[in-house]
Amino acid sequence: MAGRERLQGVFVPNIVPLDAAGEIHEAELRRYVDWMIARGVHGLYPNGSTGEFTRFTPAERRRIIEIIVDQAAGRVPILAGAAEANVRETLAACEHYHRLGARAVAIVSPFYYRLSPDNVYAYFREIGRNTPIDVTLYNIPMFASPIDVATIQRLSEECERIVGIKDSSGDLSQMVRMIAAVRPNRPDFSFLCGWDTVLMPMLLIGCDGGTNASAGIVPEITMKLYEETVAGHLEEAKALQYRLTRWFDAMLSGGDFPEGFRTALGLRGIRTGVGRQPLSEKQQAAMRQLAETLGKWLAEEGIER
Numbered sequence: 001m002a003g004r005e006r007l008q009g010v011f012v013p014n015i016v017p018l019d020a021a022g023e024i025h026e027a028e029l030r031r032y033v034d035w036m037i038a039r040g041v042h043g044l045y046p047n048g049s050t051g052e053f054t055r056f057t058p059a060e061r062r063r064i065i066e067i068i069v070d071q072a073a074g075r076v077p078i079l080a081g082a083a084e085a086n087v088r089e090t091l092a093a094c095e096h097y098h099r100l101g102a103r104a105v106a107i108v109s110p111f112y113y114r115l116s117p118d119n120v121y122a123y124f125r126e127i128g129r130n131t132p133i134d135v136t137l138y139n140i141p142m143f144a145s146p147i148d149v150a151t152i153q154r155l156s157e158e159c160e161r162i163v164g165i166k167d168s169s170g171d172l173s174q175m176v177r178m179i180a181a182v183r184p185n186r187p188d189f190s191f192l193c194g195w196d197t198v199l200m201p202m203l204l205i206g207c208d209g210g211t212n213a214s215a216g217i218v219p220e221i222t223m224k225l226y227e228e229t230v231a232g233h234l235e236e237a238k239a240l241q242y243r244l245t246r247w248f249d250a251m252l253s254g255g256d257f258p259e260g261f262r263t264a265l266g267l268r269g270i271r272t273g274v275g276r277q278p279l280s281e282k283q284q285a286a287m288r289q290l291a292e293t294l295g296k297w298l299a300e301e302g303i304e305r
Contacts, residue, residue: 007104007136007164007190008208009042010226011079012216013050015258015265016064018273024060025273026067032216032270033071039219042209044068045106047081049140049168050213050258055276058084062096069100077103079136079211083111087126098133106136106166106211111144121151128159135161136190140168149174153181156189164190166211170198179206196222196248200241203229214248217264220303221247247297254290255283263287264294267305 014036017028036044046068047053047061056064065080072078082093082105094105107127109120124147128135137155139147147165155162167175175191182189183206193202193210202210203226215222225240251260259279262272279287298305 006188006208007043007077007079007192010209010215010222011043011045011077011192011211012036012041012219013045013048013081013194013211013213014068014216015262015270015272016046016051016056017271018275020273022274022276024056024063024067025271028271028273029064029067030071032265033068035268035270036216036219037072037075040223041076041215041219043077043079043103044072045079045081045211047083048106048138048211049143050216050261051081052258052275052277053081053083058089058093062093065097065100065102069102074101079103080105081108081138082106083108083138087123090127091130094127094131094133094135098131102133104134104136104163105131106138108138108140108143109145109147113145115145117148117151120145120147121154124151124155124162125159128155128162131161133161134163135159136164136166136192137162138166138168138194140194142168149177149181152178156182156186163188164192164208166192166194168194168211170195172198172201172205175202175207176205197241197245199225199244200229200237213258213261214244214251217251217261217268218244218247218301218303221301243301247294250290250293250297255279255286259283259287260290263291267291267294267298269305 017025019025080097080102084090191207193207196212196214199210228237254260
């Protein structure tokens with residue numbers, strides 16, 4: 001598909017605010033979209049892991065994309081999470097998001113059932129041959145069947161609609177192997193880093209950008225890190241990477257994912273509500289402690305709460 005622009009920059013896998021009844025808080029989600037765009041993010045990635053896509057119904061997942069596409073209004077591209085439980089439903093989501101005007105979809109490899117590499121390939125080949133919208137593979141081995149280098153290479157060469165991969169393994173050597181295997185024959189193929197602690201080195205070895213949850217919390221740090229890295233200001237970028245790592249590690253390990261990110265976002269003035277996963281008293285105490293710590297860090301960083 002000649003002339004198609006490669007996916008690049010920082011896409012935000014965003015938290016979905018909920019109201020007092022635990023339903024999608026549309027007004028607050030729209031405000032959050034504006035908040036992120038105003039702070040310079042390059043794109044949005046709803047229905048990702050940070051967006052807790054498995055905790056919403058298929059109808060709710062579609063509604064989330066509808067709201068975000070409508071509110072973004074073409075200001076930034078939308079990489080829509082389209083992972084459903086089987087090929088038929090995933091393709092139905094692809095068709096719906098294509099009609100809405102999303103730039104592309106991100107699809108995680110089959111989860112719950114661990115599949116062999118051959119069947120991971122078969123799954124994505126079926127999608128790649130039938131999707132009306134560009135597809136980004138989503139490799140997250142902690143939650144789903146891994147996508148190995150040989151599979152990525154085969155899919156990139158056989159399915160023109162498969163245009164990139166979001167890798168959340170954090171494995172730098174694996175990314176080097178992926179880029180070396182794919183890019184010679186698919187110069188339009190995008191590589192996105194989904195692990196915030198290695199964003200700078202991933203960009204330096206050839207990644208086009210990232211899908212970084214931290215950009216939805218502290219875009220002031222994440223976007224500056226991206227900009228300084230691509231500009232070749234490596235000392236500045238290195239310092240920012242260390243700062244971002246402190247934030248990411250605290251939000252990731254402060255409680256069961258993604259509760260740390262929800263707590264942090266609340267400190268930025270977004271009314272996130274209570275998540276659908278009930279928290280133990282121990283976890284609630286941990287979130288209160290995390291909020292206290294992150295509040296101090298915001299002050300140290302000079303970032304408005």
